Amino acid sequence: MSDMIKLSIFRYDPEGGEKPFMQAYEVPMLKPGMKLLDALNYIKWELDGTLTYRRSCREGVCGSDGLNINGVNGLACITPLAGLKQPVHVRPLPSMQVIRDLVVDMEHFFDQYRQIQPWLQTETPTHEHERLQLPEDRAKLDGSYECILCGCCTTSCPSWWWNGDRFLGPAALLQANRWIIDSRDEATGKRLDRLEDVFRLYRCHQIMNCVEACPMKLNPTAAIANIKRQLVARKT
């Protein structure tokens, strides 16, 4: 087995005037369990300082290194190189505007997240310092709060590719459901009103790419189905 890993990495410099192209690199397998981010760092620090990508925590927490890896979205920092077909094709998240190399413009993605108003909304006053929640109600948030907003799910969704200007996409809708099911939140009706729209919510056609792409093993499709159930339930 070769100790060198072959990679083919998307390159694009909007100021250079060249068309995008795939650049070949080889990096040594530095340690057992070496991750794709380790390989990108090796290229950046040892071979080619011009390679541009985002990363921060290297622990699957910050969500900044979402990439398309051999055709599947994932986080570079938690993707082991062993087992990846070579050359490993590394591209930016699909359907996103590329700023440079592997860095994409996330502004629209985060704007859609802001649209679901991701904060606790209440009307009744509380005399406690905290709004208490039963353990069983807190447990209902499992599978939602862990989202790190990496964009892997939303940018894998064909419905979002085609209607991303109006369909909120899996990540924003997963988070919308997170607040709808929170027992402390008192804005459920208003949240559902804002989502009841042929594009914002109902462009989900349960293709389920989002479930496959989520590095946190969350299920945005199930969350979206729950929102649809809530909309039906309030009419009956």
Ligand code: FES
């Ligand atoms: Fe933070 Fe990968 S570097 S999630």
